[in-house]
Amino acid sequence: MASPQGSRAPLEFGGPLGAAALMLLLPATMFHLLLVVRSGPARLLGPPPYLPGLQVLWSPRMLLLWLTWLGLQAALYLLPARKVAEGQELKDKSRLLYPINGNPIYDFFLGRELNPRVWSFDFKYFCELRPGLIGWVLINLAMLMQEAELRGSPSLAMWLVNGFQLLYVGDALWHEEAVLTTMDITHDGFGFMLAFGDLAWVPFTYSLQAQFLLHHPQPLGLPVASVICLINAVGYYIFRGANSQKNTFRKNPSDPRVADLETIPTATGRQLLVSGWWGMVRHPNYLGDLIMALAWSLPCGVSHLLPYFYLLYFTALLVHREARDEQQCLQKYGLAWHEYCRRVPYRILPYIY
Ligand SMILES: NC(=O)C1=CN([C@@H]2O[C@H](COP(=O)(O)OP(=O)(O)OC[C@H]3O[C@@H](n4cnc5c(N)ncnc54)[C@H](OP(=O)(O)O)[C@@H]3O)[C@@H](O)[C@H]2O)C=CC1
Ligand SMILES: CC(C)=CCC[C@@H](C)[C@H]1CC=C2C3=C(CC[C@@]21C)[C@@]1(C)CC[C@H](O)C(C)(C)[C@@H]1CC3
Numbered sequence: 001m002a003s004p005q006g007s008r009a010p011l012e013f014g015g016p017l018g019a020a021a022l023m024l025l026l027p028a029t030m031f032h033l034l035l036v037v038r039s040g041p042a043r044l045l046g047p048p049p050y051l052p053g054l055q056v057l058w059s060p061r062m063l064l065l066w067l068t069w070l071g072l073q074a075a076l077y078l079l080p081a082r083k084v085a086e087g088q089e090l091k092d093k094s095r096l097l098y099p100i101n102g103n104p105i106y107d108f109f110l111g112r113e114l115n116p117r118v119w120s121f122d123f124k125y126f127c128e129l130r131p132g133l134i135g136w137v138l139i140n141l142a143m144l145m146q147e148a149e150l151r152g153s154p155s156l157a158m159w160l161v162n163g164f165q166l167l168y169v170g171d172a173l174w175h176e177e178a179v180l181t182t183m184d185i186t187h188d189g190f191g192f193m194l195a196f197g198d199l200a201w202v203p204f205t206y207s208l209q210a211q212f213l214l215h216h217p218q219p220l221g222l223p224v225a226s227v228i229c230l231i232n233a234v235g236y237y238i239f240r241g242a243n244s245q246k247n248t249f250r251k252n253p254s255d256p257r258v259a260d261l262e263t264i265p266t267a268t269g270r271q272l273l274v275s276g277w278w279g280m281v282r283h284p285n286y287l288g289d290l291i292m293a294l295a296w297s298l299p300c301g302v303s304h305l306l307p308y309f310y311l312l313y314f315t316a317l318l319v320h321r322e323a324r325d326e327q328q329c330l331q332k333y334g335l336a337w338h339e340y341c342r343r344v345p346y347r348i349l350p351y352i353y
Helices: 015-036 060-077 104-110 123-151 156-174 176-181 192-205 208-215 222-251 284-300 306-333 335-343
Strands: 263-265 271-273
Touching: 015 104, 015 192, 015 306, 060 123, 104 192, 123 156, 123 176, 123 192, 123 208, 156 176, 156 208, 156 222, 156 284, 176 222, 192 306, 208 284, 208 306, 222 271, 222 284, 263 335, 271 335, 284 306, 306 335
Parallel strands: none
Antiparallel strands: 263 271
16 A cells, blocks of 8 residues: 555565465475475475476376366356455555556466456455365365275374364354455455465465374374364364454444444554454454464374474464554554554464564
C-alpha cells in the first residue's frame, strides 16, 4: 500500500533478490525432500541419494493426470449449488490500487492481482483450498493404502498422521468462508508464491510425514500415541477456538459468543479483541497450528530430522507472516495497535515470543 507521501511501500520477502532466490530455492527444496524421503538414510541435511534422469521426471501421463485433477476440481468449484460469501470490504468501501512498481521478478513472485477472476471463477480462492489441500489428503491416503499392501496393514503412526491431517483439511473446507479473512485473500496478490504454494508445496511437502512412514516404518505404542493425540487435540482446540472467535467478532461484534469480550476501539471504526484467545497472545491461531504441526511429526519418531521439516518450515513461515501482519495492522490501526501490543506483549508463544 502506498504511503501518504506516495513513496513506494517497502518490498517484502527481500525484494526482487529474495523473490528470485525463493523461486529457485522452493522447487529445489521440494525436489530434494521428495528424493531424500524415499532414500534409506533419509538425511534431511545430506545430499540427495541420486538425481533421476529426465526420462523419469517427465511423464506425459502424470501431467495429464494432474491436469485432469485440476479440471475436476475446477468443475466441482463451478457447481451452481454453492453458497456465495462476500469478501472483506476495504475501509472506504473501495478497493485500493497497488502501484505497479515496474519490477517483474518481484511482481511475478508476489503477484499484483488481488482477485484474479475470469467471470465468477476466482483463481486465488479456488487454488487456496481445493486442489492442493484435497490433493494432500489423497496423497496421504495413497501412502496408507500402499503401506497396507506392503506390510499387511497400515501402522498406527500412519493412521495418526492421516487422521490428524484429514481433520485439518476437513476443518478448512468446513470453514471455507473463513479463508476470505486470511492474509492471502485480503492482502497478497496471486503470484508464484501462492500458485506454487497451493498447487505444489502443500500437496507434496505437507504429505512428507506419510511418505516418510511408508519408506521408514516407525513403531508406536498406544500410550505414546495417546499423548500425541492429546497434543493434536490441544493444538486444534486453540487453532479453531481462536480463528472462530476472531471471525465471529469480525462478522458481528454483537454476537453473544463474543459480545462480552474486551476490545480496543480504533480510528477505522473496527475494534480489536484484547481478551479471550486474542488477549493471550497476538496470534493464538498460529500457536494452535504449530502445536498441531508438532503432533504430525511425533508419530515419525526421533530417528530422523526429515519428518520435522514441516514444523521447522512452518515456524519460519508463521514468524515471518506474523511480522508482515504486524506491519499491516500498524498501518491500519496506528496508536490502537500500539495499545494492543502494550496490553498483549507476546506474539505467538506466551511469555516466550
Ligand atoms: N497450514 C499452513 O500452511 C498455514 C496456515 N495458516 C493458518 O491460517 C490461519 C489464518 O492466518 P492468517 O491468514 O495469517 O491471518 P489471521 O487469521 O491471523 O488474521 C490476521 C488479521 O486478523 C485481524 N486481527 C488481528 N488481531 C486482532 C484482534 N486482536 N482483534 C480482531 N482482529 C484481529 C487483523 O485483520 P483485520 O483487523 O483487518 O480484520 C489481522 O490482519 C491461522 O490459523 C494460521 O495458523 C496460515 C498460513 C499457512
Ligand atoms: C514457502 C511457500 C511456498 C510459501 C507459500 C505459503 C502457502 C503454502 C501458505 C500461505 C497461506 C496458506 C494457508 C493455508 C495453506 C498454506 C498456504 C497457502 C490454509 C489454506 C491451510 C488450511 C487452514 O485451515 C487455512 C484455511 C486457515 C489456511 C489459510 C492460509
